[in-house]
Amino acid sequence: MHVIESGNVAAANGVKLARAHVVAAYPITPQTPLTEKLSEFVDAGEMDAEYIPVESEHSALSVCIAASSAGSRPFTATSANGLLYMSEQLHWAAGARLPIVMCVVNRGIGAPWTVWNDQQDAFSQRDAGWVQLFACDHQQIIDTVIQAYAIAETVSIPVMVCYDGYILSHTYMPFEIPDSDTVDGFLPAFSPEYALNPAKPCNLNTVTLPDIRPDVRGDTAPGYMEIRHNLHTDMREALNVIKTVDEKFYSIFGRGGHCFIEPYNCEDAEYIAVCIGSLSYQLRDVVDALRQDRIKIGVCGLRVYRPFPDEAIRETFKSAKGIIVLEKALSYGYEGALYADIKAALYDCDNRPFIHNYILGLGGREIKTQQLLDALRQSCTIDIPVPQWIGLKM
Amino acid sequence: MTQKNFACRISRSEPGPGDGGRTGSWRVLRPVIDLEKCIPAKRNKPACFTCWLYCPDGCITRTIPPTIDYEYCKGCEICAEECPVGAITMVEETVFIKEEK
C-alpha cells in the first residue's frame, strides 16, 4: 500500500509490521508522533503489543531490557537528551547482548536547549556497542526498522535506526507500506535461544571478577574481558549480517542493495562528498549542478556508522582524488568523528585521496544549497584547513 | 552465529557454589573458630549456629563443629562480630602464608 505520511509514521508502521511485543517510550520532540502513533495502533487493537508508559527514557530502555531478557521483541524510541538519559542502559543492553531495536530521531543536544536537527545525539553514543543504521528518506525508515530486527536477532546486538529530526520525522513523503504476510516471511517470529525461565532460575549479567571463573558445573565461564571481546568480534561479524539481511530484503521487496554506502554519480568521480542521513539526498542536486561545470563529483551516503564499514569505504574511495566529509556533529576539541574514522580507514591506501571536513547544520542551522555548492567547489580547487564550518555567522 | 552460543557471550550464573567467583582470594583476615568456646562443639548439640545464619556467602556449615569454606570466605568478619561467645577470631592471612611456606 502506498501512502503519503510523515517519517515518524513510517517508523511506527515498520514497528507494527515487525510485530514488536512491547513498546516502552517516553515522548520527546521530535520523536513524539512516533510513540503516539504506536499507542494508537495498540489502542485500536491493530498491534498485539503491550504499551508501557514510563516516566523517563532510562526506564523506557530498562523495560525493553527486561522484555528482551524474557524473550520478547521490544521497541523504544528517543531523541537528543532522552538518548543521553538512557546512556547507562545503552551500554547495558549491548553488554547483555539483547536484540532491542530503537529509533533515534536525530536532534541537537542541550545546552543550550535546541529541538532542531543535528546528529550529535547518535554520534555521542557511537561506542556504546550498538549497531547504528541511518535512513535518508521515509521508505528507508520503514524498511530499515524491519531489517533492524532481523540484524539484531541474528547477532544478539541492539540496533539503533537513526533519522533526521523534522527533515524526515515531520515532513510528508510517499512511501510503500509492505503487506504484513510478506514481512512475516522476511522476519519470522523471534525465538530466542535463551530467555528468562522461572523453571530454571539464574542471574543475568552478574558481577564478573577480573579473571575467568568456573561456573556451577565446573565449566569455564567468560570474564568481563572475554564478554567484551566477543561483543567486538560479533559487531565486526554484524557487517556480514547487515549485508545478508539487505540482500534478502532486496530479493523479497526489491528495495535496498546499498547496505553500507549509497553512491550517487560516483562511477567516474574524482571527488566524493560523504555524509550520513538526509543530507546525502540534498547533496545530489549540488553534485548535479557541479557536474554541469564539468567537475567530476559524486556523493555517498553512509548507511552504517557502527560497525564501521571500513572495507567498503576503502573500496569506494581509494581511487578518488578527494573526499569531502560533511557532518552534523563534532568531536569537540578535535574534528568531525566521521571524518576522523574515514581518514583512519584510508590510511593504508597506496594513493590516499585528500580529505576535507565541513561541520554544518548544528542545532538545525539551515543548510543552503548555494553554501554546499560553494563548499564543494572550494574543496575541489584548493587545499583548506579542517574542519571548515558552513553557515556559521560570526 | 551467536544464537548458537549466546550463553557464553554474557555473564550468567545459576544457583550453586562458586558461580560468583572464588571470593576467597579477596580475604585479608581469616576467621578461625575456637572449638573450646564454640557452643555446638562444646555441648555436642545442634545449637547456636549464629555464624551459619549470618554468613552472607553461605560458607559456614551447620554441622558440629561448624566449618568454614575458605575457598569462598571473603573475610568480611560478620561471623566473628555475631558469635555470641566470641569464638571466632580474625587472623592475618600473612600468618598462614608463612605457615604454608
Ligand code: SF4
Ligand atoms: S556463632 Fe560462635 S558459638 Fe555459635 S556456632 Fe558459630 S562459632 Fe559456634
Ligand code: SF4
Ligand atoms: S561471615 Fe564473612 S568472614 Fe565469616 S565465614 Fe562468612 S564470609 Fe567468611
